[in-house]
Amino acid sequence: MDDRYDERSEAEQIDALRPIALRAADAFGLDVERMEVVLHAYNTTFAVDAADGRRFALRVGTNSHSTLANALAQQAWVRAIAEQTDVVVPVPLRTPDDRWAVEVDAPVLGRAALVTIASWLDGDDADALTADAARALGRTMATLHAHAAGWSLPPGGALPRFDIPLFGDEDALDRAPGLSADDRSVLTLARARTGEVFERLHRGARLRPLHADLHGGNLKWREGRLAVFDFDDAGLGLPALDLAISAFYLRADDPVQEESMIEGYAEVAPLPRIGPADFEALVAARQLLLANSLLVTTTADLRAQAEDYTRVSVARLRHWLATGRFTRALPDASV
Structure with missing residues (x-):
């Protein structure tokens, strides 16, 4: 398929992003047993079930302007929030070589895709706020x-x-x-x-x-x-x-x-x-x-x-x- 990414259907876009997500999961040291998309919007989030039973949220920066420096700051802040406050947040995952994020070559996007991973956050949706x-x-x-x-x-x-x-x-x-x-x-x-x-x-x-x-x-x-x-x-x-x-x-x-x-x-x-x-x-x-x-x-x-x-x-x-x-x-x- 050689048409532009932004001209593809939603399903075609997700299919094109899946290999990128799998390469990123590998860079984070995860043995992926199952992976499914949970949100394809500004960014694209996959739920990843690892072979060891853990579950993660993997986010591909589909439209994000975040840089590696931004991701480092974001993930470090989230980790500090988890450790120093009572606010419930997902726990960011580091790669085996201690990186908060990876850049995966993504020719379909015309650039490298920034990917971060965090622990899966269970709970009920809060879309409609009482x-x-x-x-x-x-x-x-x-x-x-x-x-x-x-x-x-x-x-x-x-x-x-x-x-x-x-x-x-x-x-x-x-x-x-x-x-x-x-x-x-x-x-x-x-x-x-x-x-x-x-x-x-x-x-x-x-x-x-x-x-x-x-x-x-x-x-x-x-x-x-x-x-x-x-x-x-x-x-x-x-x-x-x-x-x-x-x-x-x-x-x-x-x-x-x-x-x-x-x-x-x-x-x-x-x-x-x-x-x-x-x-x-x-x-x-x-x-x-x-x-x-x-x-x-x-x-x-x-x-x-x-x-x-x-x-x-x-x-x-x-x-x-x-x-x-x-x-x-x-x-x-x-x-």
Whole structure:
């Protein structure tokens, strides 16, 4: 098969990634008995059952911009969280020669694929956050922020800075298909307004590691406690940004969930000091980042959603620009 990876079906993409995952598992010293895909989205995760009975989550950085230095920092932080806090996280695996990640030659992607492995995290999905779960998320987030404030990057480790709305990603919003001139003006204004807020808030600010993707898809309930996984989006930013990112995912639901998250955070640490308008801009910036991400992804199912999602994004951003309040709960904007 010689067609481009981003033009293949989801099943064809997964089949192309499977040999890469197997080579990575071998580099980590695993004798694979069974391997199945559990998620093919921004990245691709395989559940790996080893011959010795252990189970692992193997993640191929299908669309990830993480470098080896980033992976070193991510995995070292997760290990420190496991050892120094009560937050439940998967335990990262090292290779026999003590590496946190491997790069596997992947001609199908046109580059090497970064692969990490961690212990399998059992538990119930936390996709739909109840008020109690949202409160637990707030407490967990505050614990992560408090730990990050006193944690130092390991030698050779690095994390990206999240001090601009698109986090340094390629800006593809100008070439989004199917938009009117008015739609494009909404995106231009939203980028300018969020960019001004990011620039002002980060002026002279002290940044710390953030998970930067704390939503139900990256959470599980395990033995009555909320567990956190997928630190691939971790970077250096302001604690308020983590709260805003999580708030984005709660804005289609009952306000009590976001209120509960804030209350849970305050139970553990003082809330970040930020004005309401600036916080709304951070929430809206998440919409820009996600819309942009779908426009540049190689994953088949996500690419198919990109045009519709851009139109939904414009509607939400237009509402924010007009009212000062970001919401995902708009008529005809439910994607």
